Amino acid sequence: MERRDFFKFMGATGALLTGTSAQAASHQPDFDPNEGVGVLTDFTECIGCRECEWACKDAHNMETPPLETYKDKSVFAEYRRPDENGYTVVNRFPGKGCGEIDLDVKVQCMHCNDPACVSACIVGALVKQDFGPVTYDAWKCIGCRYCMVACPFEIPAYEYEVALDPLVQKCDLCITRLEAGQVPACVEICPRNAMTFGKRGDLIKLAHEKIAEKPNKYIDHVYGEHELGGTAWMFISCEPFEEIKFPKLEEASVVRLPEGIQHGIFKYFIPPAMFYGFLGLIMNLMKPKSEELPESETEVHHD
Amino acid sequence: MTEHAMAVPLKQKYFTPGVWVLTALFGTALVIALVRFLLGLGAVTNLNTQYPWGIWIAIDVASGVALAAGGFTSAFLIHIIHKEEYHALSRPALLTAMLGYTFVVLGLLVDLGRYYNVWHPILPSMWQGNSALFEVGMCVMTYLTVLYIEFIPIVAEQYRDRVNLPIFKFLNKPLGRLLAFLDTKMGKIMFIFIILGVVLSFMHQSSLGALMVLVKTKMHPLWWSPILALEFLLSAIAVGFPMIIVESLAASRSFKLKPEMSVLAPFARYVPITLGLYLATRFANLTIRETWGYAFDGSLESWFFLAEIFFGGILPFILFLQEKVRRSPLLLFIAALLVVLGVVFNRINVYLVAYKPVYLAERYVPTLWEILLTVGLVSGLILIYRFLVIHLPVIHAGRKTS
Numbered sequence: 001m002e003r004r005d006f007f008k009f010m011g012a013t014g015a016l017l018t019g020t021s022a023q024a025a026s027h028q029p030d031f032d033p034n035e036g037v038g039v040l041t042d043f044t045e046c047i048g049c050r051e052c053e054w055a056c057k058d059a060h061n062m063e064t065p066p067l068e069t070y071k072d073k074s075v076f077a078e079y080r081r082p083d084e085n086g087y088t089v090v091n092r093f094p095g096k097g098c099g100e101i102d103l104d105v106k107v108q109c110m111h112c113n114d115p116a117c118v119s120a121c122i123v124g125a126l127v128k129q130d131f132g133p134v135t136y137d138a139w140k141c142i143g144c145r146y147c148m149v150a151c152p153f154e155i156p157a158y159e160y161e162v163a164l165d166p167l168v169q170k171c172d173l174c175i176t177r178l179e180a181g182q183v184p185a186c187v188e189i190c191p192r193n194a195m196t197f198g199k200r201g202d203l204i205k206l207a208h209e210k211i212a213e214k215p216n217k218y219i220d221h222v223y224g225e226h227e228l229g230g231t232a233w234m235f236i237s238c239e240p241f242e243e244i245k246f247p248k249l250e251e252a253s254v255v256r257l258p259e260g261i262q263h264g265i266f267k268y269f270i271p272p273a274m275f276y277g278f279l280g281l282i283m284n285l286m287k288p289k290s291e292e293l294p295e296s297e298t299e300v301h302h303d
Numbered sequence: 304m305t306e307h308a309m310a311v312p313l314k315q316k317y318f319t320p321g322v323w324v325l326t327a328l329f330g331t332a333l334v335i336a337l338v339r340f341l342l343g344l345g346a347v348t349n350l351n352t353q354y355p356w357g358i359w360i361a362i363d364v365a366s367g368v369a370l371a372a373g374g375f376t377s378a379f380l381i382h383i384i385h386k387e388e389y390h391a392l393s394r395p396a397l398l399t400a401m402l403g404y405t406f407v408v409l410g411l412l413v414d415l416g417r418y419y420n421v422w423h424p425i426l427p428s429m430w431q432g433n434s435a436l437f438e439v440g441m442c443v444m445t446y447l448t449v450l451y452i453e454f455i456p457i458v459a460e461q462y463r464d465r466v467n468l469p470i471f472k473f474l475n476k477p478l479g480r481l482l483a484f485l486d487t488k489m490g491k492i493m494f495i496f497i498i499l500g501v502v503l504s505f506m507h508q509s510s511l512g513a514l515m516v517l518v519k520t521k522m523h524p525l526w527w528s529p530i531l532a533l534e535f536l537l538s539a540i541a542v543g544f545p546m547i548i549v550e551s552l553a554a555s556r557s558f559k560l561k562p563e564m565s566v567l568a569p570f571a572r573y574v575p576i577t578l579g580l581y582l583a584t585r586f587a588n589l590t591i592r593e594t595w596g597y598a599f600d601g602s603l604e605s606w607f608f609l610a611e612i613f614f615g616g617i618l619p620f621i622l623f624l625q626e627k628v629r630r631s632p633l634l635l636f637i638a639a640l641l642v643v644l645g646v647v648f649n650r651i652n653v654y655l656v657a658y659k660p661v662y663l664a665e666r667y668v669p670t671l672w673e674i675l676l677t678v679g680l681v682s683g684l685i686l687i688y689r690f691l692v693i694h695l696p697v698i699h700a701g702r703k704t705s
Contacts, residue, residue: 081662083352116517122436123420123429140429143416145355146436152520154661157352158416160345166416228520247661249520257529258516259433265506265532266438272502279498283383 033113034201036132037178038232039187041106042210043244044217045194048076048092048104052186052195056088056108059174059185079245082108084157087171088186091245098217098238105244106186106194109134109155109171110224111232114253117147117156125168132200132232133173141168152228152249173232200232207236229253310394310696312461313558317693321557325682332679335672336413344416347672353660354667361654362677363410365511366647367403368443369539373550374400374450375504376543380573382497391566391699394457395554396547398688398697401450404443406684413676435513442507449500453493459486461695508539515653524594525608526657534588537581542646544574545619545639552636554698557689562632563699571629571639575620578642582616607648607656615645 050070057064062085076092088108095102111134118126118134125140126147143166148156159166174184182188183197196203207222223241224234227249235241242248265271339347350357377396380386412418423429424440431437463482466475512535519527528534548567555562589595598605598612622628622638629635655667692698 079662081352119433120436120517121431122434122440123423123426124431125429140420140423141417142420142423143418144414144436145350145416146434146514148352148355149521149658150517152661154352158355159343160348160350161343163341163343163346166343245662247520254517254519255433257519258435258513261513261516261529261532262433262435262438262510265509266432272506275505276498276502279379279383279501280494283385283494283498286383286385288385288387 031130033132033230033232034199034204036130036200036232037173037197038111038132038200038203038234039184040196040198040203040207041233041235042194042196043103043105043235043237043239044098045192046090046104046106047192048073048090048102049191050075050090051189051191052106053086053088053090055185055189056171057086059177060087062086082155082157082171084159084167084169087169093239093244103237103239103244108186108233109173110153111171111173112228113231114229114255116150116152116254119255119259120146120150122146129175131178133175133178135172135175136168136170138167143168152247152254203234207234210236226251309391309699311698311700312695313693313698313700315558315693317690322686322689325686328675328679328682329686330679332676332683335676335679338672339413344414347670347676349667349670349673353663354655354658356654356658357667358651358655358669358673358677359410359414361651362647363680364407364414365650365654367407367410368508368511369535369542369646369650370546370643371400371403371407372504372508372539372543373547374403374543375501376540377547378497379501382494383501389566389570391563392547392551392570394697395550395692397450397453398691399546399550401447401454402684402688404447404450406680407443408447410677410680435510435517438510439507439514442503442510446500446503446507449496449503452496453500455485456489456493457695457697459483459489504539505536509533509536511535512653518658521659521661523597523604523657523659524592525589525597525604526653528588528592530584530588531653534581534584537577537584538646538649541574541577541581542642544570544577545642548635548639549643552632552639554692558692558698560698560700564630564632567635568629571623571635574623574639574642578616578620578623582612582620585612585616604656607652611645611648611652614641615648619645
């Protein structure tokens, strides 16, 4: 992590001041996302007990009613999204699951390999950690909400009702638990083991094995393997993902083009400097002859 | 015989019925801002997870920056390619840009959730070179400073021999000497800042468009494009002169001066060039990207697009080509206002109308409070403008009361 920060710092410094290397600041992953961690969720295993919702709040010290109350199935009446009061939610799609039963679908931050929120963040408050999670450093955040505009999955939420110190809120893949050698709280509590935590590369293999084993049960699509350059959290399902409200996305990362433009325009800070010189040249060449008297020069640029 | 000597303080009465209305509107905005700072953004806005940005970003910030483009476009015309015949327009444009950017920052501070951290982007440890917003932030901060520096000579010229402080009388002399020094010497180095202002404007005007390139998956194809940055730059350049025209004619009317038609009419000839370049780029882009079909599919977006392009682009383009329009204060005002509103409409379209949340519950519509804050900020800008042109040599006089 620290090494990455260092390179980014050097890159930004270089790009803006000394002109040593604009490339270092551009989004070239200096790690293999498949070596980082991720989670594979098998929706066919999910029973909609919503214990993961409770475990998530518990792990993040958020206010929550007791675990028993999560047995209430009335919340499935409407489609819910993660918000500032809960980083993950389970939705039920009646009759969408493998045959006649319901399909329960847990959503949370995808922890993209090329996160748009990280690319957007004006102060680097959002960071893609080498080992997988996309984390948020509230101390840096200015509350501009560009990350929310940028996120293709509409995940970051914001404390609009908080006057002082409002935060951007989203799943952090339980980074404090990971650092303590534990798995994410939702993964741990799941009574059906619907989620598998592991190395992203291994999870992709596992997902394809599961699909190959039961081709009639699963559709042949690991959501998150390729979407927008891939995500750390991936899913397999028996229902096409568009049917369970997952956005249909192309494989190309959304951050490359804007970052390419940005670094093209400001490469080594040469283009702006050249433009400055060019304008200075025009200003000098086009100066009217009469203005060349030493004193009247002051007046030309007076305002 | 230098031209700038003709700019004089207008020395008129400040308060008129219209000024009282603007004062009331500005006061309302201050109250709304107070409520927002005490109770949070949720208390006064309709912003939510689906729509993190509303009119405070689309109008106060994005349109505000575009409409301040009169500053760098006129600086280019008058100081860099030395079209000295338009000198009379220079100071009003500079003042508008300075106040425009000041209010962009004020509007941004109201919108930022953690406004007390607004200075963070200047810390090297938080630089984020991948973010177009970072580029916008740095440029706006620098450019605002440049604009204030460019404004110093106007203050110095007016007060160098008139420093008269109420209590600190001993400061009168040194301050007067400082102002006299600035008045005579600053002109020699001002070209540094004039060029810098143009470069910085090119950079952040375009980056405000580049900002939305990242939002590809959530934007309507009529507005999203890989060359949004270029389109934002060209539209800013196109709106610069019309904004100066609108403001000049409005000021003439308000202060009962003769409209500066002898300057404005030839000046207006540039508009079809800049506006035409912008429109041609938009059209070529839509053609190459094969997105024209969306313009006629009858959706809300298609109507907004057609209205923006016709009323804010094609119609004023045709109007500006007419000699008759360029010579009539009223028609010229209407044509220029169309361009101004067209660019505001474009920024609203790009930031709000084209923006499609993934899990759309209901479309964002601003609250009355959001609208009143925006209106109040514009009112505040006009109030300060009026105050400054009454007391400082900004507008060219030598024009008789009509």
